[in-house]
Amino acid sequence: MLKIEDLHLSFGGIKALQGISFEAQAGEITGVIGPNGAGKTSLFNAISGFYQPDRGRVWFDGRDITGMAPDRRAALGIARTFQNIALFRGMTVLDNIKLGGHTRLKTGLWGALRYFGPAQREELEFRRDIEERVIDFLEIDHIRKVPITALPYGLQKRVELGRALAMRPQVLLLDEPVAGMNREETADMARFILDVQERFGTTILLVEHDMHMVMDICAHIVVLNFGQQIAEGSPQEVSQNPAVIEAYLGAAA
Structure with missing residues (x-):
């Protein structure tokens, strides 16, 4: 449903993304994880059209949408939530x-x-x-x-999810949906995300720092570090990958 092919993105001398390539299978939850500054939100912005990559391609359901405007991508069926709540407060x-x-x-x-x-x-x-x-x-x-x-x-986070669902998306990009939540709120949000996948058959791309949640609900995980893709695979494969362990815990650990 969503294919990222050799994606490069830079801001001046800062290389935010360097050769990112992976696929999000239809109807599955794919996790994107990595330390702060790894390039996760930049990746979302490139997929949704807020940023134009320097090189590479974004494919949606077999269609190249790399040069497409954000509103046209939304009309095709790509919806997202934001790391910082972006609701209309009035x-x-x-x-x-x-x-x-x-x-x-x-x-x-x-x-x-x-x-x-x-x-x-x-x-x-x-x-x-x-x-x-x-x-x-x-x-x-x-x-x-x-x-x-x-x-x-x-509840504001839940409303933001509702606004994205109102678009009837085929692909849903969730940028840290449980950041700042307590355990009960996190469990509720994880349940709703799973229900979205099961009831509507939505393909979900999830950026999140809560590793327990990511390992529990994702079928496939992509790991970024300093703009580079250092690992990809099932939750079990990723959790045992030495490069992932070093990126999160340090070489000494």
Whole structure:
């Protein structure tokens, strides 16, 4: 579903990515791990179109999307969450989630301004879909009219996941979805991620520092360090790889 081929990305003299190549199989959860500064978020930004790589290719479902704009990638079915919460803080939970589905709406500018006939029907149908498929699924019906600023951190992370799901993505990029969460919140988020994979068949690419979670839910793991790919394989293979152990724990350990 997603193929990264010899990806290079630099900022001046800093080489953020150096020859990254791997595949994310359809319907599976692929983990991307590595120490801080390894290039994980830069990789996500290259996949979603925020950064243009210096060299290499990004393939989506057999199609080269390397030069494609971010909005066109989103329309194809690539959604993401962010390391730092990027919700619209002056809006409610429901309005934030609905914004994620704008790429799926067919009504044009003038139809939306008139808000009559087809535009109104499409809006109502879309809202029903959001409430049934996303809000009920994430168990946040009780807060759907609550402003984002009134929610605790863990629930804001869940709302951000909901906004991504509103796009009906084929590929979902999750950038540190449990960062800053307690154990209970982490367990809940891991359950929702697994449910997304199982219920919707979504291909998931996951960046995360919580190694227990990564090893538990990922079928395949890619390891980065200083912009380079140092290992790739199953959770068991990666956990026993000497280069991975050195990158995380140091050569002495």
